[in-house]
Amino acid sequence: MVWLGRRDALRAGVGLSASAGLLATGLATSRLGARSEVWRGARQNRRRIDQPHGARTGDVTAESAVIWARAADDGRMVVQLSSNGRQVRTVTGPVADPRTDRTARIVLRGLEPGREYAARVWFAGEDGTAGRLETVRFRTAPRHPTPVSFAWSGDTCGQGWGIETTLGLPGYGLLASLRPDFFLHVGDTIYADEPMVERDRDDFGHPWTNELTESVSRVAQTLEDFRGRHRYVLSDPTVQELYRQVPTVAMWDDHETLNNWYPGEIVDDARYDLERSCDVLAARGRRAWAEYQPVAIEQLSRPGRIHRALGYGPHLEVFCLDMRSYRDPNGANLDGSAASRRSGPAADPAADPAAVPAVDHGILGAAQAAWLLESVSRSRATWKVIAADMPLSVATRYADDRDSVAQFHDGGPRGREQEIARLLSGLQQRGVRNVIWVTADVHYTAAHEYHPDRAAYQDFDPFWEFVSGPVASGTFPVKQPDRTFGPRIVFAEGNPDDRRMSPAAGKQYVGQVEVGADGILTVTLHSTGAGPLWSRSFEPEEGPDPLQLSPVHR
Secondary structure (H helix, E strand, O other): OOOOOHHHHHHHOOOHHHHHHOOOOOHHHHOHHHHHHHHHHHHOOOOOOOOOOOEEEEOOOOOOEEEEEEOOOOEEEEEEEEEOOEEEEEEEEEEEOHHHOOEEEEEEOOOOOOOEEEEEEEEEOOOOOEOOOEEEEEEOOOOOOOOEEEEEEOOEOOOOOOOEOOOEOHHHHHHHHHOOOEEEEOOOOOOOOOOOOOEEEOOOOOEEEEOOOHHHHOOOOOHHHHHHHHHHHHOOHHHHHHHHHOOEEEOOOOOOOOOOOOOOOEOOOOOOOOOOEHHHHHHHHHHHHHHHOOOOHHHHOOOOOOOEEEEOOOOEEEEEOOOOOOOOOOOOOOOOOOOOOOOOOOOOOOOOHHHOOOOOOOOOOHHHHHHHHHHHHHOOOOEEEEEOOOOOOOOOOOOOOOOOOOOOOOOOOOOOHHHHHHHHHHHHHOOOOOEEEEEOOOOOEEEEEEOHHHOOOOOOOOEEEEEOOOOEOOOOOOOOOOOOOOEEEEEEEOOOOOOOOOHHHOOOEEEEEEEOOOOOEEEEEEEOOOEEEEEEEEOOOOOOOHHHOOHHHO
16 A cells, blocks of 8 residues: 555645644634735746646536646745635645655645636745745535536546647547536546657557656656646646646555555566565655646555545536555466356345455455445435446456456456445445446447346446546547447447547547536547547436445345
8 A cells, every 4th residue: 555644645745733723713814914915926936936837626526726826936825816806815825845856736725616717826935025826726626516627637648648749638628628527537537667869650550749747758666757747747738727627536556656566566577677566666656646737745644545425416426446556466466256146136245254355465455345335325415436446347458467457258257346346335325326337448439238147246236437548649440348347339439440549539438427407418439530429318316325224234
């Protein structure tokens, strides 16, 4: 397990005291003197601190939002918040300096639900001079039934395809055109392990010229290497413009560190000449991820807690998983075997451990799996969206290095599938309705319908899983899923064969979820080349009130 302690958190983004200080009442008034000094310095036209990577927002709820920015020089972060043309408050935040790669964030609290906000962000120099302004916009989650939407994808700057000198990162332009309430990046926010070259051409004849920096020309081993990868993505103007208008909910997967890594692994790759311990590399990769993602610092300072839940109105709650930090070694992923079929009502894994064997391995870890089952069961949102790092039934190709949940064994649950089987059975036993899964990772787009009638393991309710990615990487062929949980490919598109395909082919994929005020959920799968590819709407099913569940089911 890789996590940030309090000391690491102080180094990896913002001091906890700075975040807590935002809760103080009368803060805007207490800062008026400092603000006057800031603007007095600006009028004197002194040297102004730039923000070369823009500003962004993240983890927006009904009452809070994270504002993130990076300074070009040492300076104190300042945010001026307004709504409907009226200034709400000015907040002075932490100092951005080399200890955090000059990144900083402020957690705004006490916001009004369902309101549009604009935040002007700058860094003040030691002499009070106000730096260059960035303005970001966001809407807080509604309290009452209101149409809401989000877009999701993953996989940024992989397979050597970086920021093209003419195209930039086109998938981010598609994201911006959808105008979602937030963008859910489900992992592989960078590719720390895949160097780029200046000029390339894919196997379909598309030329590609990368903008290059030193950090993307080699595998990442040092903290500075990992930071440089994040700076690279944020240097693209299309990405910056998206993040000015659309908040982020960020997750991570393997490429923030190294392809298919797991805790305790030692890298067998000659390119890693400075560090081969995945635990060390992952700690550096996670710190850089934490510095560069707009996540609340108190979230990051909790042991291992990249996983979290975010409610966005009465109809939507998103459960973000971490399928990387707690996993067991990859191997063949065949340990153990659950009964392929059971008769009678499904057993509650919490009350009947024999329903699926309890094993000492998995992909979520016992604590996260228990948190997920409990949190989804108690959610009062109409729709519960589980955001996963990878699909449940698409197996990776190496038989001795299964990075996935599945492993092409179509019988009862084995290996990591047992953990998912216990979760699915638990949701069924508790009567949880309206659960969908969204993911990326496999570099194509698909709609998978899971049904027990087709499954080797049948103790679960039918559900859908939607796959969409990459947003800015190579595109891969569609794979046939493992049949343990009875998936059916309803729609899929990807690379027609195994040849290298760049983003220039127009097959970058973004998924979109829209929930109407009436609770009807619509999923649309988009591509950069063809726009909307597939869409379907779902009416919610009635289920038990989670607060009325009996104690045994809580």
